[in-house]
Amino acid sequence: MPSYAIIGASRGIGLEYVRQLASRYDTVVFAVVRNPAGSTHLNALAAGFKKVHIVPGDVVDYTSLEPAAKQVSAITGGKLNYLIHNAASTNVSTVYKGFDDYTNMEELDTEFISAYKINSLGPIHAITAFLPLLRASDTKKIVVIGSGASDPKSTQVRRLVAYSMTKAAALIAATKFAVKLADEGFVVVTICPGMVDCSATAGADSGALAASLKEMSSSMKSQTGIEVTPQTPEVSVAAQLKVIDGL
Numbered sequence: 001m002p003s004y005a006i007i008g009a010s011r012g013i014g015l016e017y018v019r020q021l022a023s024r025y026d027t028v029v030f031a032v033v034r035n036p037a038g039s040t041h042l043n044a045l046a047a048g049f050k051k052v053h054i055v056p057g058d059v060v061d062y063t064s065l066e067p068a069a070k071q072v073s074a075i076t077g078g079k080l081n082y083l084i085h086n087a088a089s090t091n092v093s094t095v096y097k098g099f100d101d102y103t104n105m106e107e108l109d110t111e112f113i114s115a116y117k118i119n120s121l122g123p124i125h126a127i128t129a130f131l132p133l134l135r136a137s138d139t140k141k142i143v144v145i146g147s148g149a150s151d152p153k154s155t156q157v158r159r160l161v162a163y164s165m166t167k168a169a170a171l172i173a174a175t176k177f178a179v180k181l182a183d184e185g186f187v188v189v190t191i192c193p194g195m196v197d198c199s200a201t202a203g204a205d206s207g208a209l210a211a212s213l214k215e216m217s218s219s220m221k222s223q224t225g226i227e228v229t230p231q232t233p234e235v236s237v238a239a240q241l242k243v244i245d246g247l
């Protein structure tokens with residue numbers, strides 16, 4: 001029975017991964033979230049699937065991921081086939097900022113350091129905590145959800161500075177793991193989900209997020225010439241899973 005751990009699965013793309021993987025025959029899905037009680041969409045989904053296990057874990061805090069891996073190990077007999085690292089800092093009130101949108105350098109530093117801890121160190125923490133379980137499986141697949149924002153072409157978009165820089169660091173981290181683990185038969189990739197409208201599960205941020213995505217789409221077009229239309233989490237995750245299934 002293939003086992004999947006989705007890191008950052010309370011809402012948005014991560015939640016949709018849980019939904020689509022749980023809907024498959026013969027899978028077991030671990031939804032790792034930093035706030036299990038507050039993950040209302042996930043709790044509602046998990047109520048319909050015995051094979052979905054909600055596991056507490058904060059990617060900033062490595063000491064919370066070791067017990068998360070232990071909890072998974074106890075259910076799978078020490079193995080994990082797929083790690084899908086999805087968690088990221090996406091707060092709608094800060095994520096779209098450009099350099100000129102911070103009132104002072106202290107505010108910029110605080111935001112960058114917070115984003116770095118989640119977006120750049122987070123994948124390193126999760127991969128390291130789950131590595132013994134992944135090593136014990138015969139699949140050995142690690143997927144870090146990346147972003148077009150870390151593609152040099154999209155640096156022409158003047159905003160999203162902390163997000164773009166810290167997602168670029170995550171891309172490097174994933175690549176370093178790919179190189180380090182290649183001889184052991186691992187496949188480590190990043191996948192860009194495209195622009196995805198996750199406002200339906202964003203709670204109080206729903207309206208602001210939908211408006212920001214619209215505005216981002218038009219900035220992309222005017223600043224880079226690239227035309228991007230937001231897609232649904234269902235469509236994006238189905239396309240991502242096709243890629244993952246083929247790795």
Ligand SMILES: NC(=O)c1ccc[n+]([C@@H]2O[C@H](COP(=O)([O-])OP(=O)(O)OC[C@H]3O[C@@H](n4cnc5c(N)ncnc54)[C@H](OP(=O)(O)O)[C@@H]3O)[C@@H](O)[C@H]2O)c1
Nearest residue numbers: 008009010011012013058059086087088090147195196198
């Ligand atoms: N949506 C897009 O257009 C788009 C485009 C390109 C790339 N991406 C990438 O796709 C992934 C998912 O994005 P999304 O749009 O689905 O975002 P989202 O709806 O805001 O979800 C972000 C998820 O990350 C979790 N998370 C944040 N900090 C965490 C931490 N410290 N520990 C554990 N979990 C944490 C959140 O949990 P809480 O509920 O606890 O906050 C939430 O489940 C991200 O890696 C993002 O960079 C998205």
